[in-house]
Amino acid sequence: MTVRVRFAPSPTGYLHIGGARTALFNWLYARHTGGKFILRIEDTDAARNSLEAVEVILQGLRWLGLDWDEGPLTADAAGPCKGSSGPYFQSQRKANYEQRVAALLSRGLAYEHEGAVKFRMQREAVIIPDLVVGEVRRELTDREAEDPDFVIVRSDGQPVFHLVNVIDDLDMGITHVIRGEDHLSNTAKHIALFRAFGVPPPKYAHIPLILNGDGSKMSKRDTGASMTTYVEEGFLPEAVVNYLCLLGWSPKENREKMSVAEVVERFDLPQILRHNARFDMTKLQWLNGEYLRELPPEKFHAAAVHALARAGIDTNKWPLPYVKAALDTCLGKVKLFSELPAYAGFYFTDEIKLDAAALAKDFDAENKPRVEKLRGAFQQTANFDAASLEAVLKETAKAFGVKAGVLVHPARLACTGNAAGPSLYHLLEILGRERVLARLDRALRSTPG
């Protein structure tokens, strides 16, 4: 029997990082087993759903590279789909639910109550076989002991989540339900529903949740909760995917950086961890830096230009070779594209902000004459290229009997406004003699003595 798994998000306007990981694990399992990955939109809450909200989910999954074998092609609920188990929007499947509810009603497995339809839930504990957690014996809570039955159709006629989720899984032939552990307790209801419909329930695999760094529940507003922040902050999808794989699943063998293909090969349900994981943004950034460093220059340029544009730096105003040369000096130096405006912004403006304290330190009475000398040497040198500039700077330092760093720091500060950045000699060459001298002059003028 071929594996059929699904990701069934509710369009709420954003894609939660935990939801993204659930989608990823489902996708990985489908790809590992040669099964099908199905995307189903649970848009039962009509008031809250919108085309845009669905679009966010589709975009998020596409960005991560999680392609679905069956599901919607557009965000339009009535639009085109692929796969033969459609429609893939719950709002389009009302007839199925009505039929199923009528059947339950006629067999006395459900009944009407105050305008709603309630399911006659079993009164005993339910055994939940789970591929990750093991066999769970779910007893009734005190409230459930009072009234175990639960609403499956609201008094306004809208079916509720538990019902539609089960019916869709049933109708779509879902074999494995891989979902967040927050659904574990509710699975008792789902199993009872499957039994009422006379079919065996799918296999369940409840995966641990992703918590905030402090261990609290990650909700909408928490940093890192929404997938769109990763897109906007300039993360690489392969880094995010790689990091997500490592939360709640372990490849063993002390592996960290792995290609998706490699994970697909190794991924399986038994290696999924049972405990929740805290989201560690710092480690994600490290991983992102690892991937960023390996990026081919063209891809780096494209993404870098985009990141700079987002920060209001229009690189189109500059000659292409200049932009490329400038960005080349940043390759392998930043972990995130969002660092780029601060890191490389000095290439694209002449308004360098000079921190007064840093200025006072690098251009103190003792050092200022040395920098003036260096400025003169830069003016004189025949070739204004990195190698020559390095030689000139080192000669000047030697003449003063100081280390190169003594001149490097003020030169960097004057030309970039930063204490750290790309290779000084290379950035000087790219900036060109005229601008370098102007920036040195400005720094020299703005310090006393």
Next chain:
RNA sequence: GACCCUAUGGUCUAGCGGUUAGGACACCUCCCUUUCACGGAGGUAGCCCGGGUUCGAUUCCCGGUAGGGUCGCCA
């Protein structure tokens, strides 16, 4: 309140009836170096607590504690 899940350094994790408890991120020190990053060499830091079982428990069992989840005419 009841029910369910979980528990290895700060974080992600490997391991397991007998190990010097391994790796990664982060942090600290040093080296390299024009800064930073990278790279290299070191370092600090861990089996939640209490009972059992056992010759021996981080590992198995029970209890506690802590964290998370669920008990909705939300999904």
